[in-house]
Amino acid sequence: MSWPDLPAGTGFGLANLPYGVFSTPGTAPRTGVAVGDSVLDLAAATGDPVHATGSLNAFMAQGPEAWAALRQRLRAWLTDEAHRSAVEPHLLPRRDVSLHLPVEVADxxxxxxxxxxxxxxxxxxxxxxxxxxxxxxxxxxxxxxxxxxxxxxxxxxxxxxxxxxxxxxxxxxxxxxxxxxxxxxxxxxxxxxxxxxxxxxxxxxxxxxxxxxxxxxxxxxxxxxxxxxxxxxxxxxxxxxxxxxxxxxxxxxxxxxxxxxxxxxxxxxxxxxxxxxxxxxxxxxxxxxxxxxxxxxxxxxxxxxxxxxxxxxxxxxxxxxxxxxxxxxxxxxxxxxxxxxxxxxxxxxxxxxxxxxxxxxxxxxxxxxxxxxxxxxxxxxxxxxxxxxxxxxxxxxxxxxxxxxxxx
The missing domain is CATH 3.90.850.10 (Fumarylacetoacetase-like, C-terminal domain)
Structure with missing residues (x-):
């Protein structure tokens, strides 16, 4: 079970956690994760500059171990109430964000x-x-x-x-x-x-x-x-x-x-x-x-x-x-x-x-x-x-x- 209030039948539940690049008015594009009708601001939640670059490339380049570790970390954050006070302020309504090209396309x-x-x-x-x-x-x-x-x-x-x-x-x-x-x-x-x-x-x-x-x-x-x-x-x-x-x-x-x-x-x-x-x-x-x-x-x-x-x-x-x-x-x-x-x-x-x-x-x-x-x-x-x-x-x-x- 997750502590965020996820809409019934959402395709953006904890089994998914897709990545994207978003911005809000007056802010630079950064990495987010879709959670129900919200976006988790990874740059703010993790403090890791890899998520503040405006594309997924730097994170993708880290490889499967890094991908699996962050996925496990996100699922722990969103299921354990002990993390709620630290994570919840970084959940933004998806309707309030602008979405950008998620990667710098190489070929x-x-x-x-x-x-x-x-x-x-x-x-x-x-x-x-x-x-x-x-x-x-x-x-x-x-x-x-x-x-x-x-x-x-x-x-x-x-x-x-x-x-x-x-x-x-x-x-x-x-x-x-x-x-x-x-x-x-x-x-x-x-x-x-x-x-x-x-x-x-x-x-x-x-x-x-x-x-x-x-x-x-x-x-x-x-x-x-x-x-x-x-x-x-x-x-x-x-x-x-x-x-x-x-x-x-x-x-x-x-x-x-x-x-x-x-x-x-x-x-x-x-x-x-x-x-x-x-x-x-x-x-x-x-x-x-x-x-x-x-x-x-x-x-x-x-x-x-x-x-x-x-x-x-x-x-x-x-x-x-x-x-x-x-x-x-x-x-x-x-x-x-x-x-x-x-x-x-x-x-x-x-x-x-x-x-x-x-x-x-x-x-x-x-x-x-x-x-x-x-x-x-x-x-x-x-x-x-x-x-x-x-x-x-x-x-x-x-x-x-x-x-x-x-x-x-």
Missing amino acids: YVDFYSSRHHAENLGRMFRPDSPPLTPNWQHLPIGYHGRAGTVAVSGTPVVRPCGQRKAPADEAPTLGPSQRLDIEAEVGFLVGVGSVLGARVPLADFSQHVFGVCLVNDWSARDLQAWEYVPLGPFLGKSFLTSVSPWVVPLAALEHARVPPPARDVPLLPYLDDADAGPWGLDIALEVRLNGELLSCPPFREMYWTAAQQLAHLTVNGASLRTGDLFASGTVSGPGEDQRGSLIELSWGGREPITLADGSTRTFLEDGDVVTLTASAPGPDGSRIALGEVTGRVQPARWTATDRQEGRR
Whole structure:
């Protein structure tokens, strides 16, 4: 039992204790922990300057022993009345704080690890070929994104501009994306780096990864379709990636661990997790558009786990750095109501989505608000909340001069 008065069914109970960076009016950003509807000011409660830096990086870099020690200390503080008088003054109402990007992102990698998502896109764009490319079941496919455009939930989504060329067009034009999309994903944050030239094996996953957040990898499908051959995603992805402000410690997800789906082909030893312990995670996502529930993607269906993604990311000797973010790729399940992107939900724009107010969508319109939330099993039937990541679409910053330039 805890002495703080926690709301019934809160996903931010003592089994969770997610970390974030917050500020109050007139104060500098610092580390906090979500406890029910409150935030515990760690900089003030601990007196440790590592929590006053304005990001989680310095604490994450301390490694698993430090992470476990602080978690144990927090649980003791919040369950033993003897600590109440010292701790309670540092509990602030969550409604009164501003939340910031929790980490200084070092590198950003995005994977493509949902079989259902990959097969859906393959059927759309390669109807006369197998839905999966020959390499897909042998390695976690990914691409390097732009760390400087990773932003915290609530950051406006300015409609991106770039080159577009529909199949019937004779030449490309420059202009705002007309097929702006979402990708519901789960992200993993590296706390402890690795040495250049060394691999990180599957068994060392929890020695490097600090925690989990939600990710919306906004995507301009028309820009992406024109540019991606032969090198892959670039401007169609790099304009913004939104992350949730709370980072759930990996230790909080112990009850969510499940075996991944059965693999169809033998895996090379560095990816074979049969004896390494399962790192599938039973995380239930929800995708809402303007408050209306659109889909419920199940993360437990992901073909490649985060441990396999990390092992593959480093198998060539690439080093990890504190603050590295790698995301799962779009999470989609087998059902039509389990798809994690609009391009799947509208089947490439050919099957418009009808909303409760009678309006329809194929892709996002200006003013639309997308919110991703998620939860996972905790102890004794409880649920662990991963918070939310939200973004509102704003019109492109596109002037009359730009329009003229785009037609040249």
